[in-house]
Amino acid sequence: MLGRVHKIESKDYYVFSGEKNIVRCSLRGIFKKEYSLKKDKQYKLDIVAVGDVVELETNADGTGVIYNIHKRKNYLSRKAPRIKGASYRGERLEQIIASNLDNIFIVASVKNPKFNNRLIDRIIVAAESSHIAVHIIINKTDLDKKRDYKGWVDIYNSLGYEVIPTNKFSDEGIEKILTAAEGKTNIFWGMSGVGKSTILNRVYPQLNLKIGDIGEKSGKGQHTTVTAVMNLINANTAVIDTPGIREIDPYGITQENLGHYFVEFEEFINECRFNSCTHNHEPGCAVQDAFNDNLITEERFESYLNMLDSIEDDMIF
Ligand SMILES: Nc1nc2c(ncn2[C@@H]2O[C@H](COP(=O)(O)OP(=O)(O)OP(=O)(O)O)[C@@H](O)[C@H]2O)c(=O)[nH]1
Ligand SMILES: [Mg+2]
Ligand SMILES: [Zn+2]
Numbered sequence: 001m002l003g004r005v006h007k008i009e010s011k012d013y014y015v016f017s018g019e020k021n022i023v024r025c026s027l028r029g030i031f032k033k034e035y036s037l038k039k040d041k042q043y044k045l046d047i048v049a050v051g052d053v054v055e056l057e058t059n060a061d062g063t064g065v066i067y068n069i070h071k072r073k074n075y076l077s078r079k080a081p082r083i084k085g086a087s088y089r090g091e092r093l094e095q096i097i098a099s100n101l102d103n104i105f106i107v108a109s110v111k112n113p114k115f116n117n118r119l120i121d122r123i124i125v126a127a128e129s130s131h132i133a134v135h136i137i138i139n140k141t142d143l144d145k146k147r148d149y150k151g152w153v154d155i156y157n158s159l160g161y162e163v164i165p166t167n168k169f170s171d172e173g174i175e176k177i178l179t180a181a182e183g184k185t186n187i188f189w190g191m192s193g194v195g196k197s198t199i200l201n202r203v204y205p206q207l208n209l210k211i212g213d214i215g216e217k218s219g220k221g222q223h224t225t226v227t228a229v230m231n232l233i234n235a236n237t238a239v240i241d242t243p244g245i246r247e248i249d250p251y252g253i254t255q256e257n258l259g260h261y262f263v264e265f266e267e268f269i270n271e272c273r274f275n276s277c278t279h280n281h282e283p284g285c286a287v288q289d290a291f292n293d294n295l296i297t298e299e300r301f302e303s304y305l306n307m308l309d310s311i312e313d314d315m316i317f
Helices: 029-037 117-128 150-158 174-181 196-203 263-269 286-292 298-310
Strands: 002-009 012-016 022-027 053-058 064-069 075-079 094-099 103-109 133-139 162-165 185-190 229-234 237-241
Touching (some): 012 053, 022 029, 117 133, 133 196
Parallel strands (some): 133 162
Antiparallel strands (some): 002 012, 002 053, 002 229
């Protein structure tokens, strides 16, 4: 039987078999065995990810066993936080967030938590490098009476990304999300507390996802959503709600290839004098020229340099 992974809770894999039916599965032992054998050269943290297409057989008691995992069309990932993912050489493993994705809705809020364009740009890099179509939701517009967020709408629109302003007190943007998401697998990702679950509940009231409390003391966001969960809206449409993140280092991005995931650099990159140009200090850099000519915004160029600076050496592939 074919299925698609709905959510993972420690060793339990919940799998959609059909649109309405969820089977609690375990993983056939062979996977775990192969996995631990490879431990020393292990790159990835997870064997199975939310969104995976799997083959399962069911037991008499209604539970199931996953015996095959189909090759992923693509997946979204990041470097695992150091403590959890550190292997014996202290490298960071790849943490897979979800697989087989068409769209990502990057959710940010104008305030509470503060708008963070660097985080958006990091998620864009992760998405672009995995060939996932980017949409940006700017939520909590009710908290920005001066409408300062519109500058960001212009910046991201000019890059070709759809930007959807929303707030929980109006229907603005709901229809746009519904339309873009229809017939696709969609993941919602962003900082904790920006309103991912709130938005999903408004677009698909049947989901009834848990929402964070207002008036939390720290203002830090307390991770109301704790694991990624894929829900089916209809036979062809799936949405994945995710736990909020504080930071993201995209996996597998090097200083030399980072520029390729900043879409507005693309037309200049081939004009750089050096093939390995990182568009930072090198002479004859067409990207820096473009920035100086105001063809690339300061916001994005700074974000690029910030990211370039934070890239550490990946494992050798
Ligand atoms: N003022 C305002 N508050 C909002 C809006 N949308 C959501 N909130 C509030 O923001 C808080 C967090 O909302 P959630 O939907 O739980 O946020 P989340 O992104 O799912 O958070 P995590 O699950 O922790 O990642 C809740 O108190 C919501 O009521 C909005 O448009 N305006
Ligand atoms: Mg949530
Ligand atoms: Zn360059």
